[in-house]
Amino acid sequence: MVVSKKIKTFLRSNPPKTHWHIDPVIANDTFFCLTKHFKCSVNTFFAKLNLSSIPLPTSIYFETWNSIKMRRIQKHNEYVKSIPFSDFKVFDSVLSQIPNNYMVQSSNSSTIRYLQLFELNPSLTVFCNRGTSGIDGSTSTAIGAACVSQQSTVFITGDLSFFYDSNALWNHYIPLNFRIIIVNNRGGGIFRILPGNKNSENFSTFFETNHLLDAEPISKLFDLEYTSASSKEELDTALVDFYKQSSRPKILEVFTPSSINDQILLSYFDFIK
Secondary structure (H helix, E strand, C coil): CCCCHHHHHHHHHCCCCCCEEECCCCCCCCCCCCCEEECCCHHHHHHHCCHHHCCCCCCCHHHHHHHHHHHHHHHHHHHHHHCCCCHHHHHHHHHHCCCCCCEEEECCCHHHHHHCCCCCCCCCEEEECCCCCCCCCHHHHHHHHHHHHCCCEEEEEEHHHHHHCHHHHCCCCCCCCEEEEEEECCCCHHHHHCCCCCCCHHHHHHHCCCCCCCCHHHHHHCCCEEEEECCHHHHHHHHHHHCCCCCCCEEEEEECCHHHHHHHHHHHHHHHC
């Protein structure tokens, strides 16, 4: 599955003439256009495929889409420079400063949707526990993956997702190089980009779930190092030492203004058009 419903709808509405899926067992048909399932490994398939015998048509496919990609990156960078401190700005700073070869674990909802908008360091491996797209279990997944892989790991999460699964920190196996970055916008900010009356009392109570909590007491409870930031300057300063070796895992909590995050995200899509 891809995260973006718009991309999924676009691909389903513009199916290819032929779609092959190569896998020894499963044939995913996400875009409802599967024409052939080859039950073998990818390496086996390409070893047996004689490309030299296949006439290749002249195409400007790559040039067309690469040009669009380059324009989007340029517009993206222009937009990031123009916006105030917000969720969007935080992800720009955070993602640009993750060390090489880290495993990036993402929580659901806002976090993974922001991640897909940025060009990431190709040495990073990125995982998200999508499941049924709920916020439960992301922290548990991140810690479990870090323990098994022994790879330096940073878990990027929203506040509700972190608090929901904070019990995952109650174990003795969290690696010392495990890092958590919490983007705390004081509620489920993702719901503000959806249609509806965002200024009603019912919205803030039952959809956005406003709160005044922070993660510092939890970090003390589970003996994790804790740092917070409420501006770009504070965030950049905190990130300088965040990935250095330590005797305990670390939490960096970044507080953002909830009132502007939705408009900044929605304006982004208008800007890059």
